[in-house]
Amino acid sequence: MKVLTRAGLLIGSAVIAAGVAAPAYAADPAGIDEAKKVVTAQIDGRLAALHTMQTVVNGAPRLTPGHKSTLNGVLGGDVTGLTALRTKVAGETTLAGVKADADSMVNDYRVYLLVEPKVRLTIAADLGTAVYGELRDVQDKLTALVAAAKKAGKDVGTAEADLADMQARLQDASAVMAGKIDALLAIQPGPDGQAIKTQVDVARAALDTARADLRKATVDAKHVRDILKGLGGS
């Protein structure tokens, strides 16, 4: 009797299990719908980031027209491509198809690893170019004022040394950035994420050095300005 009872319970459990599991497999065989949902969300995240970057690019007043055009070309192309890919994902009927779309979403675009740094670092570099131009102008003015003060017999202290350091910093900033943004903008997306990162890091490191140089040149300029103010009228 106990054996029959146990058998009955086992059969009942199997029936219940089959009854629960069967509808799930019928609705999403092999979990395709769930995979498509995840990939679609990832595409949407990239599209949102691209739209944000388009707004940033078009609102960047110091971005050169050439850089703006290049970046808008990259962003527009990626929006078009990822939007088409999103449609493709919706029509996939196999997990392999969804997996291939997910690979394409990453390797063919590299939105986070490459496109965003392209946008941000190019905008930053053009801001650096603007700062460089302003500092060169300030340097010329301060040089003339220091020369006039010196000619008038005033003690200009370390002003001339500060101006020399300012000159060196500006030259270094200009030299370190030469060609770096062109190289950054030429990097193409691909499956080798580490190689892309290494190339982007070259531009990032150069920009960090240039930023430090421009900051030091600004400190020099302020120092010279303060010296001149301390002298009274020049």
Place this chain on the structure above:
Amino acid sequence: MKRALAVTAAVVALGAALLAGCRSGVNQANDQPGGQPTGTSAVTTSTTGGTGTANGAGTTNGGSTTKGGTGSVDSQIDSIDGLLGNLDDQANKGNQPPADKD
């Protein structure tokens, strides 16, 4: 008759003298340096060489309302500080993305 002529001559002479005196005064008023009336001269000086112009106070080429003549340098340095702030912001946003963002 002679007396009438003498009075007329005296009146004419007096008028001529007064007229000459008036002319002298007008010329004196106009003979300022540069040949300009005094009021106009001040305006002209202010426009071409005075405060608020390319060569005037507040610039590095001219006046001295700012100690050391650093007026425009001050505003430029303020502008540079602002640009450097924006540069830092963009550079920081361009830093390496999180590991899961490829």
